[in-house]
Amino acid sequence: MPTLTHHGIPIEEYLKQQVAQQLSPARQLHVEGVARLSSHLCSQHGLAAWRGRWAGYLHDLMREWPADRLLKAAREFGIVTSEVEEAAPVLLHGPVAAAWAQRELGLEDEELLAAVAYHTTGRPQMSVLEAVLLVADAAEPSREYPGVARIRRWVDKDLWQACRLATDSSLRYCLRAQLPIHPLSVASRNWLLMHAGPSFPRARSTQGG
Ligand SMILES: [Fe+2]
Numbered sequence: 691m692p693t694l695t696h697h698g699i700p701i702e703e704y705l706k707q708q709v710a711q712q713l714s715p716a717r718q719l720h721v722e723g724v725a726r727l728s729s730h731l732c733s734q735h736g737l738a739a740w741r742g743r744w745a746g747y748l749h750d751l752m753r754e755w756p757a758d759r760l761l762k763a764a765r766e767f768g769i770v771t772s773e774v775e776e777a778a779p780v781l782l783h784g785p786v787a788a789a790w791a792q793r794e795l796g797l798e799d800e801e802l803l804a805a806v807a808y809h810t811t812g813r814p815q816m817s818v819l820e821a822v823l824l825v826a827d828a829a830e831p832s833r834e835y836p837g838v839a840r841i842r843r844w845v846d847k848d849l850w851q852a853c854r855l856a857t858d859s860s861l862r863y864c865l866r867a868q869l870p871i872h873p874l875s876v877a878s879r880n881w882l883l884m885h886a887g888p889s890f891p892r893a894r895s896t897q898g899g
């Protein structure tokens with residue numbers, strides 16, 4: 691674990707303080723659940739557990755910010771926003787959290803920053819750490835929504851299958867709630883369908899021919 695501090699406080703401690711200050715009790719519970727599950731999945735997939743914990747603590751830190759604060763922070767961090775993000779600024783909570791962690795905390799772990807930035811949408815060619823955080827976000831024990839039990843059944847068996855099911859589920863949610871769909875969510879879902887894991891032999895074999 692890097693010996694990074696902020697105002698003399700070890701980063702993990704500082705992140706926990708920020709979670710307690712910035713998030714409602716229900717979301718704090720969610721974040722604790724994500725940190726625990728992503729730490730467990732990191733160990734299972736040969737990654738350092740602290741990366742899963744830090745990604746978990748960071749991922750929703752700006753989730754309760756109002757739209758104008760997210761848009762302002764995105765501008766200040768030089769994040770180029772799309773039409774969809776401007777229509778639904780909540781989509782910026784991951785990218786803003788990642789930019790903040792890099793600029794304000796000096797976090798340099800590119801994979802960890804990408805996991806935080808893309809945890810809402812996923813993206814094609816996502817790393818194992820990105821899939822770990824996306825799945826932990828969807829499946830931690832306090833989440834309750836239609837289909838979560840099916841995702842949970844795959845979490846320890848096949849991370850990529852769980853990741854595809856989680857992406858399908860968030861797309862379904864956007865359709866039902868008539869929310870804009872981020873183009874990366876669609877690209878990510880198609881990539882997962884065609885490339886991910888041993889569960890998709892038919893999809894893989896059509897790639898070659
Ligand atoms: Fe989030």
Ligand SMILES: [Fe+2]
Pocket residue numbers: 720724749750827
């Ligand atoms: Fe979350």
